Amino acid sequence: MVKKKTVMKYFVKAIWVFNWFNSCGFTELVPVVGSRWDMERFGMITVNSPRKADVLFIAGFQTPKSMKRAQKIYEQMPDPKFVLALGSCPITGGMYWDSYNTVKKLEDYLPVTMYIPGCPPRPEAVFDAVFKIVQHVHGMPDE
């Protein structure tokens, strides 16, 4: 029988990400993509279709309208899949905590794997989260 860990190891060897960003959310990941932190060194690339992605990055304040689209994207991603929420906006609504049209808790809408706090989060924090996923897989029992 093929071991789960073996399969997962292949998946997380190179993490392919799909981005779903609203508002200033886009600028949160830009430094990570850019040459200074350069996520491609670690095999992370942004892909053009959710069907190729392992990780869904969600950043920026989400609205009920954008959440519907995010759910569609999530459903299209192949298993195993992870959702990483960047910034304080998806965590609590951030500075839009009192707005009539923003989502306050992302986990009400999508299964969130990990929250990365910050406004915006530092690139180091983003890498930390990604490495935690990798570590988790490597630490899986051999069965």
Place this chain on the structure above:
Amino acid sequence: MSVVEKEKNNLDKEEKIVTALSKKLNKKVNIQRKKRLWVSIEPKEIVDACSIAYDMGFEHLSTISVTDWIEKNNFEIAYHLWSYKEKMLLTIKTRINRENPTISSVTSLWSKNAELCERECHEFYGVIFEGNVNLTPLMLEDWTGPPPFRKDFDWRKYVQQEYYDESNPREDIYFEVKK
């Protein structure tokens, strides 16, 4: 031509446009400041006034804005028209009743552009533009509350009901702020 002469020429041009517009609209056109004109009209004249302005060179509809004057019980709708030829902005203002916020659509003049502006005004203020066939919401999909930009919309109460739960310790802070 010297700078002074140029300025004088410009002023003359402005005066000419103001006189011509005032005559055609049969309303007093005011000069707010340089290159900024405004006129106040009746709601039922809106399409006629816009088409007159259009014919005089005010071809571009920059935006339509709504202001909620709750104590006067009316909405002020402003149409901002730009003239490429004269480089001048004309604002056509009109007031409609808050209880029955209906006005004719200007989609016959500006089609898609006006449609989008009117959709937004409809979404946030509940103004109904008669003749606009597409007044579906832009941002507020599945919205059930009242139009949110109206002054009497209690958004704090709405947010509390829609998104927060007093029994959830994580959300205590919201209710503490309220107290």
